[in-house]
Amino acid sequence: MTVAENIKCMRKEKGLTQKQLGQLCSPPIAESTIRQYELGLRHPKLENLRKISKALGIPYVGELLGDDFPEYKNQLLREVKFNFEILPSKTRITYDDEDDEKIEELYYSLNDLGRKKAVEHLELLTKIPEYLDDTEIPEYFDDNHPDQGSSRPDTQ
Numbered sequence: 001m002t003v004a005e006n007i008k009c010m011r012k013e014k015g016l017t018q019k020q021l022g023q024l025c026s027p028p029i030a031e032s033t034i035r036q037y038e039l040g041l042r043h044p045k046l047e048n049l050r051k052i053s054k055a056l057g058i059p060y061v062g063e064l065l066g067d068d069f070p071e072y073k074n075q076l077l078r079e080v081k082f083n084f085e086i087l088p089s090k091t092r093i094t095y096d097d098e099d100d101e102k103i104e105e106l107y108y109s110l111n112d113l114g115r116k117k118a119v120e121h122l123e124l125l126t127k128i129p130e131y132l133d134d135t136e137i138p139e140y141f142d143d144n145h146p147d148q149g150s151s152r153p154d155t156q
Contacts, residue, residue, distance in 0.1 A: 001112065003049070003068040004040040010056050010064070011038075024055035043068075046075045060119060066112065 001009065011021050011034075018038065019031040029048060036042040037052075044052065046061070049072075053061045065072055107118055125131050 001066040002040065003044065003064055003066060004038050006064045006066050007034070007044075007052060008038040010058065014056055016056075021052065021055055025051040026054075027051075043071065046072060063112075063116070069108070 007021075011018070014021075016024070017031075018034040022029040022031045022034045025048075029051060033042070033048075034052075037044050037048075049061050049064055053059075053064055058064065062069070107115060110118060
């Protein structure tokens with residue numbers, strides 16, 4: 001499903017009108033903008049997708065992306081690269097490119113239900129101490145940190 005279809009479907013599942021969804025976003029998004037997103041007339045910026053995702057109670061914005069992930073991939077990668085660059089060197093994480101490619105390949109070979117299950121399994125793994133990285137993430141990556149938005153790259 002596309003971003004447009006996912007927004008509409010998830011909004012309806014929650015029993016919300018387009019106006020109500022827009023008002024739940026912080027700051028609010030106009031009802032006409034939500035309508036245009038759902039009709040596929042406009043593609044939401046990543047920032048607005050996060051607002052909509054949060055308003056719908058969806059913890060991971062990727063659930064809204066669906067088939068449109070490739071359109072947002074560069075924005076997401078720029079953000080990850082930016083976040084990586086501002087990490088102090090002692091907290092940087094190195095990845096094995098082959099593992100990353102394999103994880104991405106496997107994840108995107110799954111349908112929506114399979115992707116949700118994959119995320120659930122990863123969340124479960126994070127609850128097992130022996131699998132956790134003992135590196136602490138700086139507080140500016142905490143979603144509740146007040147300065148988070150000011151240091152983010154422009155994702156337009």
